[in-house]
Amino acid sequence: MRVIVVGAGIIGLSTAWYLRRLGAEVTIIDPAPARGASHAAAGMLAPAAEVVWGQTPLYPLMQASAEMYPGFAAEVASAAGADLGFTDAGTLVCAGDRADLQALRELREAQSQSGFATELITGSAARRIEPSLAPSVAGAVHIPGDRSIDPRRVSAALRSALTADEVSLVRQRVTQLLKDVDATVGVRLADGRRVEADQVIICAGDAVTEIVGAPALPIRKVWGDVLRLRAPAEVTPLLTRTIRGLVNGRPVYLVPRPDGEIVLGASSREDGLSGTPAGAIHRLLNDGQRLVPGILDAEITDITTRARPGSPDDLPMIGRIDSGCVVSTGYFRHGILLCPLGGRIGAELALGASSDWPPDGALESVSPFRFTTEDTTTNLAARSIS
Ligand SMILES: Cc1cc2nc3c(=O)[nH]c(=O)nc-3n(C[C@H](O)[C@H](O)[C@H](O)COP(=O)(O)OP(=O)(O)OC[C@H]3O[C@@H](n4cnc5c(N)ncnc54)[C@H](O)[C@@H]3O)c2cc1C
Known part of the structure; x- marks a missing residue:
């Protein structure tokens, strides 16, 4: 055919x-x-962490696709002779401060109701796992085995x-x-x-x-702005797993790649602006450094703005x-x-x-x-x- x-x-x-x-x-x-x-796209392959968005009918689809991923990625990598940057190093979803901790508790509750096994840990336990986290991080949901890939x-x-x-x-x-x-x-x-x-x-x-x-x-266009960063060689790797978080209620994430790149994202706008607003980049850097202060020493290698194709x-x-x-x-x-x-x-x-x-x-x-x-x-x- x-x-x-x-x-x-x-x-x-x-x-x-x-x-x-x-x-x-x-x-x-x-x-x-x-x-x-x-x-x-940042390339997070994270059904449990996405429960934050509260879209119950999506979870079975996300779980089914997550189960297909290791086989799919291995076959594509082998057919192309390529490294896809596929990792299963896990995710920490962090509360920027004590006020964000309550939202994190609610997230953990929603995750366990949806059948995902996650663990709420203290800020100091999170820093033992990921030493680059800021001292102000007040707690985190630990999701071991969460995966990411380089789209x-x-x-x-x-x-x-x-x-x-x-x-x-x-x-x-x-x-x-x-x-x-x-x-x-x-x-x-x-x-x-x-x-x-x-x-x-x-x-x-x-x-x-x-x-x-x-x-x-x-179809609705939900614009997203995202930065790609590279930390100085002496502090690489700055992160070993995906850091997601809430800072003053705003979501932000940092996704490290095996090759040292870190993706910092992402805004979510339905204002119709296809260019990159300076304010969006300012907020991402500000919220990102509240979780991982070391990103301010990194080089910005790329800024990309694209629309997510959304449905109602x-x-x-x-x-x-x-x-x-x-x-x-x-x-x-x-x-x-x-x-x-x-x-x-x-x-x-x-x-x-x-x-x-x-x-x-x-x-x-x-x-x-x-x-x-x-x-x-x-x-x-x-x-x-x-
Ligand atoms: C900032 C950001 C971060 C994201 N992070 C993640 C993430 O971590 N994890 C995740 O799972 N998803 C993530 N996403 C979502 C993900 O990127 C999208 O859901 C996905 O890329 C959609 O893929 P697509 O192929 O449908 O669309 P697209 O990638 O937009 O591809 C559509 C293609 O159609 C082509 N096209 C358009 N019009 C025509 C035409 N008339 N004729 C021929 N070709 C045409 C375009 O040139 C384009 O190449 C993110 C998105 C954004 C914006």
Whole structure:
């Protein structure tokens, strides 16, 4: 089966990876591969730490994808001959001061109610584990074994492995779906060319609506600013595990890579500003140094601003919209963690592969139609042939 994947972010690339494993002939189309949200991501693969956001239906998806990760990462690394910066060094979620400690206790309670085993420790116990923490850190939730990965390395490795596996990458923007009556039969490119296929899967992040047209999928752009730092050689490694925290109620994180890079993030803005606001960087540095003062001696190597493709309930939208087209988007702040799960679901939907997978209720919880009104649903159902 010939399949077009629109978008070469982490979701398009992981979808193409699973499509190849199922034997499809794959063409990926993207004018700027892996330069969207996936380029900004810190790469935390942390279902327990994410409970902080209180989105219960997400947890089974996050857990299922976290279980797939070691196998997925090992296969991609081996196919590309690459190091993906994958670690399981764990996370400390820290309270910036005593006022933030109460929020941390509530987080711990939510984590244990959701079945995650975590431990609340004192500030001094946290400093024994991670000596660079500030003396003012008042306590921490310890999550041993939490993982992280370098998303830029994952994207590069997937591209290299897919290219070596006869997947072609066309650097063009898709402007429109080609239709035969109501069924998608291919795409039109910005240079006017038509590319036909048996199936099209749209993994274009927040651009999905401009490609699909009506009915609009309710994607919202949640802008995030993030810095990459490098500590001086004499204090490297400054950190050995991910530090997340609350400082005056504001979330902040520092994710150390095995190669010494530290990612400091991230703001969360729906102000529509695509540039990097100075105030956002000021706040990140200020909150970050409240947890780990040593970052002020680090060099800033990169500042990136991108929009997270969010949905109204923060769960992804993965599903068939007509007999020739599947969408896979809305991964919000979890796309790196969810890419093995989302990639496999999207690939199996596109190919109509049947298995007793994914986990119970997963397809219903990510249906792109869960927000549509009755009228739109009827309209879509009439258009859908499958
Ligand atoms: C600051 C920040 C930190 C984050 N940290 C984490 C984290 O620690 N852990 C985690 O799990 N997630 C994290 N995320 C979320 C994660 O980055 C996203 O959920 C994920 O990258 C979404 O991937 P995607 O492939 O759907 O979108 P994108 O990476 O945006 O890819 C979409 C692709 O589609 C292409 N495209 C767009 N329009 C068209 C078109 N018309 N034709 C062809 N191609 C098109 C774009 O060029 C782009 O390459 C973070 C996000 C941000 C912004």
